[in-house]
Amino acid sequence: MRRHTTLKIGGPADAYIEARDTNMLVAIVQWCLAEGIPMTTVGGGSNLLVRDGGIRGVVIATRALRNLERVRDNVVVVDAGVSTGKLLSSVTKWELGGLEFLGGVPGSVGGGLVMNAGTYLGEFKDVTTSVRSLRLTDGETVTRTNEECKFVYRGSALPVDEVVLSATLTLWPRPLAEIKEVVAGLRARRKEREPKGANNAGSVFKNPEGDYAGRLIESVGLKGTRVGAAECSPAHANWFVNHGDAKAADMLALVAEAKAKVLAEHGVELVLEWKCIGED
Ligand SMILES: Cc1cc2nc3c(=O)[nH]c(=O)nc-3n(C[C@H](O)[C@H](O)[C@H](O)COP(=O)(O)OP(=O)(O)OC[C@H]3O[C@@H](n4cnc5c(N)ncnc54)[C@H](O)[C@@H]3O)c2cc1C
Structure with a gap:
């Protein structure tokens, strides 16, 4: 698993599968259910510490689910595997604001939703209208509203036995130059503070209330x-x-x-x- 995490740590998985599309994902889940094989979901691996003994059963990676579509003026539907960088650059081109907080945050949309990833500029909670997932218990899909996702600081109620497939995000019109300026400001601030060179997975601990x-x-x-x-x-x-x-x-x-x-x-x-x- 060290090949699939930004920390470059982790023992072997019995099997590692990157599903190309939802149909393939459903087939994998149905097969694992029938065979009684445990499943673990990972995204971009940028917030993961995989223990040295590795992972038994099948690791389902969603990074290959990569559709991204502007379905209406301010509304975007994005697959779990789209990288946060790709999402931000696309909405910037479309002159849609709301995701500036992602500047310099690695990982994929799936992990970002589960973690409610964010910075001082905002978090996924602020822009997510709904999240579609696949249940690992019976292979059925579920759609949750923002409230039902129960986003909190660096977390959500999205269950570990579900694979996030996609999300609908509601953004707002913002001129390209303005978005670029805000994102550049965030990136510059991060560059000053973050360690360079060595492999890492961002912050180890959550900030306790009122402190760092x-x-x-x-x-x-x-x-x-x-x-x-x-x-x-x-x-x-x-x-x-x-x-x-x-x-x-x-x-x-x-x-x-x-x-x-x-x-x-x-x-x-x-x-x-x-x-x-x-x-x-
Ligand atoms: C250099 C660096 C800087 C960072 N800065 C920030 C920051 O500023 N703010 C911040 O919030 N985080 C930050 N992080 C942490 C990390 O980028 C985020 O937590 C990110 O959202 C994790 O996404 P991922 O796709 O890599 O998820 P992973 O690390 O692969 O997984 C994280 C969790 O999400 C689950 N998961 C992933 N994808 C799915 C899916 N499709 N369905 C169901 N569950 C899924 C996994 O099981 C796991 O529990 C940073 C990390 C690094 C390396």
């Missing part, structure tokens, strides 16, 4: 700490980076150390933003 995970981790002296090739980045304490051949166990040791020290010194329980999947 990075500030708390830095205050307990973890910046620059290494376990094997895993490091709490000297540039940003809430980014743990892989300098080459780090194991998931190394990253998890850093995660445990950060949690324990922040709890002991600040009484704050850090909550992972990364999704950890697979077996030890």
Whole structure:
């Protein structure tokens, strides 16, 4: 799985399938259901820590589901596998605003919806009208409204036993130059703050209410700490980076150390933003 995650960490999956379209996806799900084979869904792998034992059963990757259509003036229907970069560049060309917050956020639309990915400029919650998913329990499709998705800060109620297929987004007219300026501002700000060079999966922990995970981790002296090739980045304490051949166990040791020290010194329980999947 290290080939399919931005952290470049993770043991082998028994099988890894990129479904080209919904029909293929439904066929895979029906077959796995009939054979009793477990299924795990991944998108762009930019928020994933896959454990060293890998993943049993079939990993269903949605990154090859790539339709993107402007169906009405301000309304866009986008498949789960479309990258956030492609989505942003397309709506920019169409002079539709609302997705500027995606500037510099990697990953796919499916993962973005599950995570309610966002920045200080906004999040998926703000633009999502509905989400269509395929249930892994019976192979049926379900459509949820924005309210039913129950988007929260870096999360949603989209169930783990469903594959997100597509979403309908409602945007608004905005001149191209204005969108480009806002996105460039966000990208510049990110460039200043984010660690460069090493493999990573963005923020490790969610920010606790009224504080920053990075500030708390830095205050307990973890910046620059290494376990094997895993490091709490000297540039940003809430980014743990892989300098080459780090194991998931190394990253998890850093995660445990950060949690324990922040709890002991600040009484704050850090909550992972990364999704950890697979077996030890
Ligand atoms: C350099 C860098 C910067 C980042 N900056 C930000 C940021 O500013 N803001 C932010 O919010 N995040 C940020 N992230 C984290 C990450 O980009 C987001 O969480 C992103 O939305 C994850 O999308 P993905 O497709 O890569 O999902 P994955 O990492 O593949 O999966 C994430 C979760 O979504 C589920 N999932 C993925 N696709 C589907 C699907 N089709 N159906 C059902 N479940 C699915 C997975 O099972 C998993 O639980 C950053 C990451 C990196 C590497």
